[in-house]
Amino acid sequence: MTPNRRAFLRALGAGSVGVTTASLVGGSAAAATVITMEGGGDDIWGTADAFHYYYAAVSGDFDVAVQNTGIESIESWTKTGPMVRESLDPNSKNVMVRRRPNGESSMQYRPEDGADTESSGGTAADWLRLKRSGDTVKTYHSTDGESWTPIKTLDASDITLSDDVYVGLAVTSHLKGTLATATFQNLSGVSPEKSQDIGDVAVAGGVDTATGVPLVSTGEATDVGGGSATFNGELTDLGGAESAECHFEYRKVPTESWETTESTTLTSPGSFGVDVEGLTARRYYEVRAVTDTSDGDTARGATEVFSTPNPSNAKTPAHAGPDSASRFDPGDGFADAAPWLDDDTPVIKITEPTRRQLEKAVNVDGERLVVFETSGTVDLGVRDLPVAYDKCYIAGQTAPSPGITLIKGRVNVVADDCVLHHVRVRLGDAGFEGDNENWALDAVNTADGTENNVIDHVSVSWSVDECLSVGYETSETTVSNCLIAEALNDSVHPKGEHGYGSLIGNDAKNVALLGNVWAFNTDRHPRLKEGTESVVANNVIYDFEDGTWMDPDTEASVVGNAYLAPNTDEANVFAEDGVETAVAYVKDNITDGDVPMVDDDVTRVDERPLWPDDLETMPPEETLNHNLANVGARPADRTATDERILENIEAGERYLVDSQTEVGGYPDLPVESRELSVPNGGTRPWLRSMTRQVETDR
Template identity: 50%
Template sequence: MAGIFAGRTAAETTVTNDESGAGSHFDPTVGFADPAPWLEDDDVEVLKVSEPAREPLAAAIDRDGPRVIVFETSGTIDLEMKSLEISNNKCWIAGQTAPTPGITLVRGGLYVEADDCVVQHLRVRPGDADAEPGSGWEPDAMHTGDDTKNNVIDHCSTSWAVDETLSVGYRTEDTTVSNCIIAEGLNDATHTKGEHGYGTLVGDLATNVTLVGNVWAHNTGRNPAPKGGTTSVIANNVIYHATDWITSFGGPGPGSDVPARSVVENNAYLRIGSHFIQFGHVHYDGNYMAPGTPAAVDKRLDERPLWPAGLELLPSGAVVDHQSAYVGARPADRTYHDRRIVEDVRASTGSIIDSQAEVGGYPALDVNTRELHVPTDTLRSWLRAHAVTVEQPRAKRRARSD
């Protein structure tokens, strides 16, 4: 792996986004989704969450109409084993607005069950919640719901799910997942099927899915797994430490008779187990595979079957350095678990786990508060400025505990 790491630490990476060097190479606009085209409308409501508790966040999420949720507090929000669902369209959850060390949701998931939503800069860590094995406690960390469209999940850190860690729903349209950590799906916890330490499922007949700039780490399988009839672009991701299959295209379900069509380009596959299966119609090019990685591709396509306008790739040899600097909820303000997972990838360390207790347990983040003054006439650029502050690794930062 020396060639791909080049011996640098995350802070020493030379990969930059643009002339300003601000933020990730992958802006959330580079996928098929159009992030919040409604944001400049006159009726957008800004909702402030001022304490780290389930109730105020749930109340903001449950509001109807175009809304942006900002945070005047940091801290750990206990979801009390009741996952949150965004069920009304046009919601932007802006975790980048929280003061350091940001927001982490525990003991539940966050599910986008609506259209035209954006979720950024949150950590979601459901864990086993001390439930009994086989009890039916089977949360994802995050997912987009079936039949939803035009959703973006960007710069989120997801781990310790019992079902899939971060998935895309069935029959969805235009979904982008970018710059996320998708890690440590609990392998043998409380799922009724037993071992289930999975990363990402892309449901049957989901179209125009962009998975770019992410890190999958310590998930036994589905890293990711697009099912039958899907169309997806899987590019410039790091896939690390999977003991079972990596990418499977097709499978049982309503789209099983329609081959998945996917572009798999310029990814880095590291510390992979004995099964690397790729079915479907795949344009496969430019990927880095660590020595000894098995590979099997059923049908290779000579040309890309789809591609989002504006997506420009890094070479596969640059993605580990890039993600080390820019992936996850707050790359410039990382808490313990994100730092640990990123270092596992760089150092080829870490294990598949069955419980969050094996790696230190649920976080107890510091609660810091500040008053936000939100300029509604320049809301998009204001949100972007806050995003750059937590994405830019050259920004001043201190060690945190998560």
Template identity: 45%
Template sequence: MTHNRRTFLRAIAAGSIGTVVFGNTATAATTTTIEGGGGDIWNQADEFHYYYEEIDGDFDVTVHNTSLENTDSWAKAGIMVRQTLNADAENAMVRRRPNGEASLQWRSDNGNTTVSTTSDDGSGESEVSGGSIAADWLRLTRSGDTISAYGSTDGSNWTRIANIAPSEIDFADSAYVGLAVTSHSTGTLCAAEFESLSGISPGSNGDIGDVDVAGSVSTGDGGGDTDAVVTTGSATSVGDTSVTLNGSLNSLGGASSAEVYFEYRESGGSWNATGAQTRSSTGSYSATVSDLVTNTDYDFRAVVNASDGDTATGSIASFNTSDDSGGGGTGSGSYFDLDAGFADSSWFDDSVTVHRVQEATEGAVRSAFEASGPRLVVFEASGVIDLGGSDLSITNDQCWVAGQTAPSPGITFINGMIQVEGNDCVVQHIRIFRGEDGGAAEGADPMNNADGTSNVIFDHCTAYWGRDENLSVGYDSNNTTITNSLIAEGLDEPEENSNGSLVGDGAQNVAILGSVYAANNDRNPRLKDNTQSVVANNIVYYFDKAIMISSGAQSSVVGNSYIGRFDWSDAIIKGDGSVSIEDNYVTDPGLNGRTFCSASQLGSRPLWPSGLTAMSSGDVESHNLSYAGARPADRISHEQRVIDNVRNRSLDTSVSDPANAPGIPGNEGEVGGYPNHGGNTHSLSVPSSNLRDWIEQWALAVEEPDANPP
């Protein structure tokens, strides 16, 4: 099997929401000076100068505000996200005042009154005393529909000031993000200086509102000379031996022209250069590099040599030339390809029958699920499908459910169960929220494969609110894989019965990889009698019991992250079975002298998928929080809430009685009720050949924020 490591390595290099990254910006000592006038950024309309670009989706922007002129005690400089360029637009700004205090302010909708973490009507959102902190480094992020503001004194250790949920402020997919300065003194300009800007490459600036005196933006080294500025972009079209490198010339400084190019190298080696391109104006540029070494890590950076002798480089970014030949996997943004476990999907080829689901109804889906013969199920509609407490089963062999083909926000099932009864089946990119109304009683899982099934793959699935388990493996089944899934919030009332996954007695060759178990009291997972499994590179967060392994069971437990366990005494891994353990860790809280494993320990792995290499446990949290769940680049609020809880360690782990754990719901109403997102439709042009490539492209489109559908 082949793992799409090039995308994984690029994601690790570029970072993810919740990880501080100073990448893709110029490394020259560039100072951006913004002069802004205006009465204020406040009340129902704003007056300031804005240096910005338009961003689609998530962002993570940091900057060092090295100086701010004291034209007024409420002069402001900082990072802003803004829905439009109108003066009264919805916006959020992490701001800094001349006294050095940083805080968050926001206008919840166009024309509304602005509030802040330091004002009476916004202080309830603050996570710091008094609503502000001393900070000269500022950070603003968007993850899904949640806006978060941070401050720092060193650019490395960040304090979150506030987290604004979409119920408070809700931006469209596309918004303007940039640096904002107001003098808070009509007719006066306030100068603010910024360095180490990361996460955006502004190319536009202008005054917002009636400022009386025009503002400006300039870049330089602080001594009066302006510098050329270049930004490193992404690596695209990464092949076995070739790649396209992308960058942007942001400023020529004082020069009339400049030569731009890229430097690249095998990681740790000597730099090579692409051919130079002469530019007389700013803009993006790219270069294609060939004759690279297959399956090798590379670094690259953008370079500019201006005609006045000024030289600058962008930050170093990375890619990997993976060998994609012969793998058989669909590939994805995740480290774990579809065939990373023991199950495989080699039965699928271009001869399958395509079943189009053209409306988001149970009947339309059931017709496709219960059809016979090798088939691909694609979706031309999205929405929430209420199963009315019933089971929806894939009854016949060789069915591939490609939920990634649905338009945003995807397919979400509620109030029932999805079960795979056939062999040779793949279920990808769907959500299921069972809940109390879905007959959540003993044995009621949101998703599983039936007893005795073989060669079943669950990839990028979201499974919530089971009364028994959330996503389980059938008894006496063979070759079952669970990858990149979000398995969360097993219900715990009327009795303590909140569980993640059960691997049923006699199940052989089970692989659970790259997934997130969150707010399930127990069975994360439960490995029953005489089972064989691999549990690798998963996160388990907010739990009382992790792995329970029964008599005759064997498991390889490698590279997992155990976070936020309750006040407990049992081992993380316990039972009468046998395990090999490697590179796992426990944190927040740590083991504190308690036992990690009380089960029988083996000297080597009892089983392991051919060709699989585990990630280092140190990479697991960043990776899984970026890629777990049905549509990581298109998460709904229920998914984002759980991901944020893990990332921010939001839930109280001090409880000693798991039945009273406040982060584990007793019913769906305690966590916002069933999803009720709307739906959309689109027409799919399904090719007659290369169907696997087509499915992979749709998968990437819902896993990678910068990927496009076919």
């Protein structure tokens, strides 16, 4: 290597470093400069931030632009980009142009110290720009660094920044204690002088800069067929070397090993490409360009994702959707179960029961059918598993016996048009350390503002907050055939006893709760929060203190439910004293307790205020036997935990659980493997056949 060709700068933790090289301002030096940042922290969001910051003190106007060449996918909301903030306090007002691992660029800002953060935009772009002129802050994105598209302009009515501010680059992993890596080049408009962590990150971040290094970028795959594609790359800088060997690395999502293509020798900057054969149809692939220079340097471009099509172009009628052995099909509620799923939908195979594989699969930004060639217990590592991108079908019925159980984390459906099918989720108290209020979690929920989601045949237990909940301001949500049991009661929730079943968040519309069993929880079966519109039909509520709780301005159709073994004098369907706007159609429900079915604070009506078009209920006398036979992840292939809970209902047991350790602890399921042959045609009938196998042995 040529002596002194590379200039390095490193800053770890909360120290400060001086930067004098002019190459940090893009375009002012002949050699390329790459900035590599590592940052931890829970997020740059909400009312306070936790991240790593590489910055300078700036007075007056500025115009900062940078190209983000990569951001490591730790979480779907890992983010990086240029930022201006008024102070280095975690709660400071700020403006950021952010980029996420899926390549989406947008902007966010906190208008006042300690206020909630707001956001705008969302477009694929790798160039980010932040400009201040007087009291106006403008944000932009670009795909080439020349043509800039405005995202949002903020004036004094949105945010008021003092004349003296801090401007630089920020990165947060969105996971406290874990670092995410972001890389940049072509920074202009600011020369960062200091590097430090802001907020509670748990692990120190840092910065490297390297001048005179090779640079390579990955282009979009072209001529993509069922088994082939052309990979494209661009060598923009040899870093002073005489030549470079350029090739590509590629792999299926979510497997770990990379395959390597043949290489092309370049002696000057330019484009290169390779035709690749032997790909699998209907799969997602990752690809990245790589260059190895003659003097020993290696550079990799950002990873791009593409999918291969179905060569048969087969089509299955949309009505041939997933069927159920239960009286309640996933499509019987208000949600349309995966209307996007067809014979072209890419398939992602999970081959080992690890968080890493599952997280990578659910966080692909595109339509995907996630299937399992393995059984076992997936340890979520004491953190959320967010399903952050729309149109994800998690098909647990495809796993070999005894199926998939997720432990030590919440499944958080943050996206629209998703299906969670035939899995078990057991949160437990493993995430509580000291006074950790962040572990007051549901086991499964749909996030606020989501729509058209289905949770069907899911076993949910050992929550610290509610077992299974529907978010605020959601629409068209179906929860069917689920076993929702053993919420941890006097456990680690900061509010104390909290063994709750389900909460339907404020202003959630068109929620259908069909054929479920709630058992061995105290309260919220379900709680219908203010402004909700719900159908509660043919559910079993067993061993409870509060049944179906209606808040003000709620409407509900409550039909065919069995309220069994109540431990209260409260009516099974009730509202708080003085509530006059809880409106319910209540018919054909049964109870074995000496309590009224409906209290006087609920306004009863003679017609159903809402009802799904295809829903047909059964007589309430059939509800208990039907639901005990059909609820949970795999009714024909139940694990010991599900069997125990249902046997306890049949035996008339009454109890509460404060920790999963009282009932056997977290399961350790055997890992069995089988190869799945997903057909090129008939995807929905194939899924239906897999569904029937785990739902009934009749």
